[in-house]
Amino acid sequence: MATTATITLTSADIAGDPVNVSKTATCTKAGTTTDLDQTTGLSRVHLRSTTNKVLLAANAEGNDLAAKVYIINKATDPTLYCTITINAQTIGKLYAGDWMFIPWSQTDTSANIEIAATNWTASTGDIPVEYAVFHEDTDFLTNA
Amino acid sequence: MATTTATITLASSDLLSDPISFSTTAELTTAGTATGLSNTAGLARKTTGDTNEYTLLAAANYTDDKAHKIYLKNISTTSAQFFEVQVAGIVVGRLYAGDWAFFPWSADTTGTNCDVDITPSAADMTLEYMLLHE
Numbered sequence: 001m002a003t004t005a006t007i008t009l010t011s012a013d014i015a016g017d018p019v020n021v022s023k024t025a026t027c028t029k030a031g032t033t034t035d036l037d038q039t040t041g042l043s044r045v046h047l048r049s050t051t052n053k054v055l056l057a058a059n060a061e062g063n064d065l066a067a068k069v070y071i072i073n074k075a076t077d078p079t080l081y082c083t084i085t086i087n088a089q090t091i092g093k094l095y096a097g098d099w100m101f102i103p104w105s106q107t108d109t110s111a112n113i114e115i116a117a118t119n120w121t122a123s124t125g126d127i128p129v130e131y132a133v134f135h136e137d138t139d140f141l142t143n144a
Numbered sequence: 145m146a147t148t149t150a151t152i153t154l155a156s157s158d159l160l161s162d163p164i165s166f167s168t169t170a171e172l173t174t175a176g177t178a179t180g181l182s183n184t185a186g187l188a189r190k191t192t193g194d195t196n197e198y199t200l201l202a203a204a205n206y207t208d209d210k211a212h213k214i215y216l217k218n219i220s221t222t223s224a225q226f227f228e229v230q231v232a233g234i235v236v237g238r239l240y241a242g243d244w245a246f247f248p249w250s251a252d253t254t255g256t257n258c259d260v261d262i263t264p265s266a267a268d269m270t271l272e273y274m275l276l277h278e
Contacts, residue, residue: 003156003164005152005153006153007150007215008149009149009151010148010151014147014180014184015184019274021187023217028240030240042164070152072170078173079176081176089232089258091232092212092248093211094248097170099170101152102236103238103240104236111234134154134159
């Protein structure tokens with residue numbers, strides 16, 4: 001069940017010589033060569049909240065298991081950004097078109113990944129965000 | 145103005161009953177503009193000598209609240225070896241052998257010092273990294 005994540009970073013002119021980095025990782029369970037076997041699929045939300053919303057709620061069962069999180073800001077207005085927070089700490093801002101791909105350890109149940117459309121206003125329109133998690137055993141289902 | 149692009153491709157032929165394949169390219173720009181990022185620290189390597197925590201990138205060296213981007217890769221080939229990655233003292237996750245990460249970085253120093261720290265699981269491990277910044 002191999003899932004691969006490939007990054008390519010290129011620039012012809014950010015330095016005196018071209019930058020060209022390309023790496024592929026096979027997403028595996030923590031500390032093994034066994035492939036990750038679960039995913040939330042690619043999801044989409046439209047943000048219109050300037051305060052944090054929980055995008056992914058940490059699950060204690062996932063503590064230190066392997067989970068990979070992909071998030072992209074699909075806005076096209078370059079001024080519109082989303083603030084990404086983990087465990088109540090701001091990590092950075094995803095501007096229009098920016099994406100991120102990170103491991104997520106869910107070190108405790110406070111390690112939620114939260115997102116805010118910080119500079120949204122009624123006149124800017126919603127900020128569409130897509131995201132996916134590739135993970136192992138723990139589920140992200142809410143108790144009934 | 146430099147033009148730098150970051151492309152991600154996520155693919156699996158057998159994780160689900162239908163193949164997954166999606167790819168997107170971001171042109172890396174300064175905060176809130178269409179102007180390309182113009183600075184990089186270059187692709188670098190850090191080899192650790194013990195299992196202590198190391199500061200990889202100190203927020204105080206960069207401007208707060210900009211559109212900095214960080215690339216990290218654990219080049220180990222021993223599957224059990226990982227780097228624990230922290231931002232501002234908060235654990236983001238573990239980069240296992242062969243894993244990479246790419247994320248925005250606020251470099252905030254106004255509240256919590258938003259340093260990027262790494263802790264290797266074994267003494268002699270190497271991380272490759274690159275900062276693209278304003």
